[in-house]
Amino acid sequence: MNGLQRAIEEARSVRLQNVYPPSSVGSVGIIGLAGLTTSSISGSGWELRFPPVPQAISRLSREVPSAVVGYRDRELEWRRTHVDALKAFANEWVVLEGETIVAHGRNPGEVVAQAKAQGIRIPYIFYVGPSGRENVVKMGL
Amino acid sequence: MENVSYEYRFEYPRNPEGNPFPILQLRVLNPSDPEKGLDIDAYLDSGAEYSLLNGWIAVLLGLDLFSGSERKYGPIAGPIITGRVHRVRLSHPILGDFDMDIGFSTDGINRDVLGRDFFNLIQIGFRERQLTFYVSPRP
Numbered sequence: 258m259n260g261l262q263r264a265i266e267e268a269r270s271v272r273l274q275n276v277y278p279p280s281s282v283g284s285v286g287i288i289g290l291a292g293l294t295t296s297s298i299s300g301s302g303w304e305l306r307f308p309p310v311p312q313a314i315s316r317l318s319r320e321v322p323s324a325v326v327g328y329r330d331r332e333l334e335w336r337r338t339h340v341d342a343l344k345a346f347a348n349e350w351v352v353l354e355g356e357t358i359v360a361h362g363r364n365p366g367e368v369v370a371q372a373k374a375q376g377i378r379i380p381y382i383f384y385v386g387p388s389g390r391e392n393v394v395k396m397g398l
Numbered sequence: 399m400e401n402v403s404y405e406y407r408f409e410y411p412r413n414p415e416g417n418p419f420p421i422l423q424l425r426v427l428n429p430s431d432p433e434k435g436l437d438i439d440a441y442l443d444s445g446a447e448y449s450l451l452n453g454w455i456a457v458l459l460g461l462d463l464f465s466g467s468e469r470k471y472g473p474i475a476g477p478i479i480t481g482r483v484h485r486v487r488l489s490h491p492i493l494g495d496f497d498m499d500i501g502f503s504t505d506g507i508n509r510d511v512l513g514r515d516f517f518n519l520i521q522i523g524f525r526e527r528q529l530t531f532y533v534s535p536r537p
Contacts (some may be wrong), residue, residue, distance in 0.1 A: 270511060323407065323408045324408060324530070325406050325407065325408060326408070326411075326423075326424070326491050326495055327423055327490050327491050327492050327493070328412035328423045328424070328425060328437055328490070329423045329437060333411045333412070333423070336411075336414060337410060337411070337412045337416075340412070340414075340416035342413070342417075343414050343415075345430045351414070362411040365452070365454050365458075366454055366457065366458060369436065369458055377427060378433075378435075379435045379436065379437055380436060380437065381423070381436075381438075382437070382438065383414055383438070383439050384414065384508070385415070386413075386415050386508070387413065
């Protein structure tokens with residue numbers, strides 16, 4: 258049974274709403290009620306209610322995929338936790354491999370060449386912006 | 399209410415200054431020489447009609463920057479930026495490969511930007527409050 262069908266079936270599972278006065282049917286009646294059809298129930302004072310199907314679908318639609326990253330998840334995690342360390346490289350291009358800054362400088366071509374000289378086949382390079390501009394927001398180019 | 403489904407969810411990574419932004423880490427490759435590649439931060443910008451990357455990337459990919467056709471980019475302020483268009487491959491391990499005509503700036507720019515030409519190849523949605531974006535790798 259696929260996920261959608263399962264959610265619909267769960268939403269339609271019988272919920273017994275006891276609407277009779279407290280002095281009425283006991284446990285035997287509840288067990289027996291699970292196999293009753295709607296027509297036989299109508300005369301017993303019990304009411305079957307089915308949650309509307311859209312609730313099941315809306316619950317399913319809130320299931321979101323797990324977050325994915327792609328390339329450089331290790332570098333991104335290092336960058337997230339080493340913001341202060343990166344300030345030392347303000348206004349420079351940096352090649353980060355794993356958790357190691359393997360090259361840095363003002364000229365991206367030279368930085369990449371340094372990284373490749375150390376055996377990095379596909380360097381991950383980014384620019385560290387100038388410090389002291391925390392009150393300046395980014396807008397496009 | 400219209401519902402849209404996406405296959406992949408990305409959390410905004412932190413840029414080098416520590417601020418969360420909608421960025422994709424992409425591998426830029428020269429299709430004619432795939433050994434020449436770079437991994438970069440590409441900022442997703444729905445305000446950009448076309449993507450624009452730094453010209454030095456084209457040079458490092460082994461491309462003759464100025465042999466590409468010229469395209470002019472008008473930023474929100476400041477002078478027009480001239481770019482040269484080259485066919486490159488943008489590769490992502492989950493989203494796949496996108497062979498695109500990408501502009502490369504003839505002057506330095508602060509950020510490498512993916513614009514609506516890239517968005518035209520995928521489906522993308524943003525939830526800014528949750529610092530999350532969603533992608534399906536087909537239009």
